[in-house]
Amino acid sequence: MTERLSAVPATRHCLDLAALNGLGSDPAELAPALREARTAADARLQQAFERDVDIRELVHARAWVIEQLILLAWERLAPAGAGLELVAVGGFGRGELHPHSDVDLLILLPDDTSPEAHAQPLERFIQVLWDADLHPGQSVRTVADCVAEAERDVSVATNLMEARLLAGGGSLFRAMCRATEPPGLWPADxxxxxxxxxxxxxxxxxxxxxxxxxxxxxxxxxxxxxxxxxxxxxxxxxxxxxxxxxxxxxxxxxxxxxxxxxxxxxxxxxxxxxxxxxxxxxxxxxxxxxxxxxxxxxxxxxxxxxxxxxxxxxxxxxxxxxxxxxxxxxxxxxxxxxxxxxKHLPSSDIDEHFRVHQGYLELKDPHAFVIHPELLMRLFLVLSEHPDILGVRASTIRLVREHLYLIDEDYRRDPAILHQFLTLLRSPRLVYSQLARMNRYGVLAALLPAFGQITGRMQFDLFHVYTVDQHTLFLIRNLRRFAYGKYPEQFGHAIEVFKRIERPEVLYLGALFHDIAKGRGGDHSELGARDAREFVDQLDMSEADREMVVWLVEDHLLMSRTSQREDITDPEVVHRFVERVGSQRRLNHLFVLTVADIAATSPKLWNSWKDSLLWELYVAASEALSRGPDQAVDRQASVAETRAEALAGLVERGAEASDVEGLWSTLPDSAFLRLDSEQLIWTSSEVLAGSKLPLVACRRLPEKGISEVFVHAEDFSGLFAVVARELDRMQLNVLAARVVTSEDARSWDIFQVMDANGQPLNPSDAARLRQSLAEQLSAKEVRPLPPRPVPRRLQPFMGRSEISLGESQGRTRLDIAATDRPGLLSAIAEAMVARGLRLFDARVATFGQRVEDVFLVGEGDGQALDAEACQALEAELRKRLDV
Missing domain, CATH: 1.20.120.330 (Nucleotidyltransferases  domain 2)
Structure with a gap:
């Protein structure tokens, strides 16, 4: 606890105290003068900051400046002879202030004085500080009040520890210091x-x-x-x-x-x-x-x-x-x-080099790392073998940090060291805990220099919440959770598949290397696979396991990309995926790694929807693998199978087979590829039961965490825009859109959505959506959605959208990659309407705050766009998206 600050070099000439000495006690004159002096001083200190003046000088200089201004106000406005004392606390007490730091003040009153006795002058004093933009935070207390508050709240006691007398006799200040010091109050322990x-x-x-x-x-x-x-x-x-x-x-x-x-x-x-x-x-x-x-x-x-x-x-x-x-x-x-x-915790020897000292692991000989460098790795094995050990003694942590230089190239290639590392990964417990500890102590980056390159590396986007090294460790933590069967409500499928993994260390190695090449330029999966190959070839592993690690690193994005960016109801998509995977063992490893990877990217990224997509792909791929990956894709057989399943389900519900076949006679084969049997049963039941168009139906799918919206209406060029506008207006997140147009020009469209909280629609919202959409579809009127402000967090990422157009299936394929924002889907749809285009198919995919959407569009007669029309569409889209 100290008293007045002394001027420091950085304060020279930044505050003209002489010019302020003539000020009186009129708040109307005092506050503007103090504010002007503070503004000028801050400007000069900022100039000093830009000249790279020592930051310690600057933070102390600003505290000195503010202190002078506060003292001037106190001298003019504080009640004379009242025995009050002005004290700086918190950061101001330490003499450290940044450009807009709060100024914490304590006004001490004699014990026989109430705050009301001096309320008016003190209120004037504080108001002047506020009007001068000095950011005061104040309390008015007696010494007894201070002691009582400090005894109750350790943060108050902490503030008072940093107290510094600014004005007054000092007797109250010293009494407060004595009364709040240990051991009387808050002893050190x-x-x-x-x-x-x-x-x-x-x-x-x-x-x-x-x-x-x-x-x-x-x-x-x-x-x-x-x-x-x-x-x-x-x-x-x-x-x-x-x-x-x-x-x-x-x-x-x-x-x-x-x-x-x-x-x-x-x-x-x-x-x-x-x-x-x-x-x-x-x-x-x-x-x-x-x-x-x-x-x-x-x-x-x-x-x-x-x-x-x-x-x-x-x-x-x-x-x-x-x-x-x-x-x-x-x-x-x-x-x-x-x-x-x-002190009661156990102390005992573990081996000739390590012992437990009161619950914590300790290296016996402080020189042992130099004599036996392998102990730097052995330490983490000991911890994994003794889960009752609370941690590592501070003296040993320091020794680890001081001896990292021993982990050189020879150390990294030492078979004994590599054997210990692999043994750690094979441990039945505490794998993540020890890898995280190795990262904290710097051992992991020393052992794997490539890992050191991603330490602290962030990616400037809203998709990757953590730095690359932290994401990697969280991925391994998720894998360990699967091993222990934790969080079955979130990861039930992954836990089930993990049980089929014979050697989990293969997964952990794949996880360690999957993003290790981020930030180097080039394809990080390919570069990481090379790093993984070089490392695993030194390990005592089977050739099959080494190949699995390398393949996992190279193709770790395959399953997430396929499930979220492609139509996994299309047997050709599944066939291409299975060809790349090749075996059930690879599929099991890839599925578990993919779930852990997505869940480790962001706490909000993993949900029932992504779980259902990955599981659907996993099941379809498993079935295809059981038939044999070389079996040719038979699209017609797939169409027939889906039709038969859906028809049986509808007949079981009481529908006439002839009515169903008549209804389906106008649907293209793509409907039976893009919609599964459950969707066909639901939508067909709604149409058969409906009496008029347009028909809008909603259903909740809690197991997937989504709702589905079915739109059956007479097709017109703005139909998709009407639906997109209303979904945007209700702030619904569109996860996928399956657009089908019947031969008699009626829509058979399904939108999979979540509400703004990531949940399926509640009954009242679903009812509002059905009514509003039916009214607008009847009117066939596209009402543009008023512009909505871009949220603050998105604004730095609102760069130029990626737009590409090309021919596909006799029509034009439009690919858009952009930052998601309110009204995006509606803006895209309105651009299509503005160009008079028809939408024939849509695939909407959202990855955190990034969307990657694909649309199949054509002219009014269904033909693909020519070059001029493509240019016009791109210009229309950029006008609406790149703002």
Whole structure:
């Protein structure tokens, strides 16, 4: 706890105090003058920041500037002779302020004084600070109030630890300091336990990972709060106010201290720039700032490429990862030092090199890694073999980090080391936990240098929520969940298929290498397969297992692409897929890996819909493999099989076979390829029971997590646009569209949708949709959807849409890849209407926030578009999409 700040070099000439000395106590005069002085000082400090002045000088300089302005207001407005004291707390107490940081103040009152006694002058004081745009956050308390609040809330106690006297005699301030210090209040062990719990809760808000798309550099894991946490515990336990106290007490080496300070300074620079860009106290690296920050920090112009953003964010993540590692190790050290409750935990030898010390694994001889480098790998095997061990002692973690240099090329090719690694992957337990620990300690990147290249590498899109290394580890975590049978309601099919996997280590190796070549340029699947080949050829595995690993890496996207981008009801699509897969064993591995991969890409990406698509493809491929992959595709046999199944189902429900056959006589064969028997039974029943057109029906498919909307109406050029508009207006997410037109010019279209919350439609929404669509289809009127604003998170990704046109099946195939946004499908449909085109088929696919849609269109007479018409359609689409 310190008193007044001293001026620092960066404050020179940035604040003209002499010009303010003549101010009176009139708030109408005082507030504008303070605001003008603050604005001018901030502008000069920003210029200093752009000249690369030391960030430590700048954050302390700004705190000094704000302190001078607050003191001037206090001297003019505080009640004289009342015994009040003004105290800085929080970041302001530490003397650290960024361009838009809050200014935390505590006004201490004598114990025999109520806040109401001085309410009017204090309210004037605070109002002047607000009017001067100084962002005050204030509390008015007696010393007794402070003690009571600090005793109840550890965050208040933490704030008071950083208190600094600004104005007043100081007797109240000193009394408060004495009363809130340990051991009387929050002894070091209790304080530490409470702060660890607080940090755990804070980290949980960010899914306990530093790798979020828009990370919070203050409160997220590895952020500034984690550094402050270390400082708070150090202060409480050792009574030192600097991080260097950790070196003096043996908790950090000088190098680690320098790394910690350098990491803090880097985050301070990013935070300063972020505040300046946002014009407010923004702590999140939002997408709209990431591009500008990348350019500001010298990574190049991000206008034409995402590479500068990805490089800037990789540097950010690597800095934060380093800080998170230091935070983890230091908290482990504090835990060993402070928590007496651990003393009862077991201590025993494991072997000649390792022992358990009060529940944590420890290397007996601190020089053992140099003599026996293989112990760097052996450590993780020991942990997997002893699940009762709580973790690794902080001193041993430090030894691991200090001896990473031993993992050189000879080490990586050592058969004994590779055998240990493979043994770890074959372990029945704790595989993910130890791989994640290897990543945290830097061992995984040292053992697999290619993995080091993807550490902290983000992809600037809304599809990949995590960095490549974190995604890879989460994929392996999902595979381990399948092995344990966890979350059967989400992963029932994957759990069932995983039981057929004889050697799971093949899957784990495929997972480790599947994205290892991201960011190198070229096809990451092919490049990753080469890396995988080089690595597995050194392992003691069968040739078949090695081939499986390499194939999984090279074709890890095959199943997701086929299920989501192609019509898997088409037997030719299934046949091509089966030809590529080749065996049931490969199919089993690929299915499990694909499910784990999608679920590890984003917490919101995996759903019942994707599960049903993959499972449908898996079952169809299994059946095809059982018949033999070389068996020719018989489309007519497939049509006949679907017709027979659907007819039997309809007759069972009481329909006359002749009525059904008469109804189907106008449907093209494509209807029996594109619709399954259940869809044919449902839609045919609705048409047979309906009395007039248009007919709109809805049904819930809870097992797939979707609803289906059936539209049967007289066909006209704007029919698809009418439906798309209404689905967009109700903010429904269209997952797939199956468009069929009968020979008597009637639509037989099915739309598979979810509501805005990713759920099937509720009954009231379904009823509204049926009524509204029926009315608009009767009128045959296309009402353009009013433009809707693009959500903030999407705006940085609204680049030029990818549009291609070509001939297919005697018509024109239109492929569109774009960022999904409100009204997109409707805009595409309206462009077709504007050009007078007919829609004959549609396949809609959404991947996170990216859509890849395919449409089969033609002129009014059904003919393909000529070159001029194609150009006109593309121009119409760009006018509506690229805004």
């Amino acid at each position: 209790e304080f530490f336990a409470a702060k660890v719990e607080e940090q755990d809760e804070r980290h949980a808000q960010y899914e306990d990972t530093i790798y979020n798309l828009e990370p919070n550099l203050k409160d997220g894991p590895g952020g500034l709060r984690d550094i402050q946490m270390i400082g708070w515990v150090t202060h409480r336990h050792f009574g030192t106010s600097t991080l260097h106290g950790l070196v003096e007490h043996g908790f950090l080496s000088e190098r680690e201290h320098d790394d910690l300070v350098a990491g803090r300074d880097y985050l301070w620079r990013v935070r300063w720039a972020l505040h300046a860009l946002a014009g407010r106290s923004e702590e999140r690296l939002l997408f709209e700032y990431q591009r500008r920050l990348a350019e500001a920090f010298g990574f190049g112009d991000p206008t034409d490429s995402n590479q500068p953003v990805e490089q800037f964010m990789q540097r950010y993540y690597r800095n934060v990862m380093q800080l998170a590692r230091l935070n983890e190790r230091l908290l482990q050290s504090f835990d060993e030092e402070l928590l007496a409750g651990r």
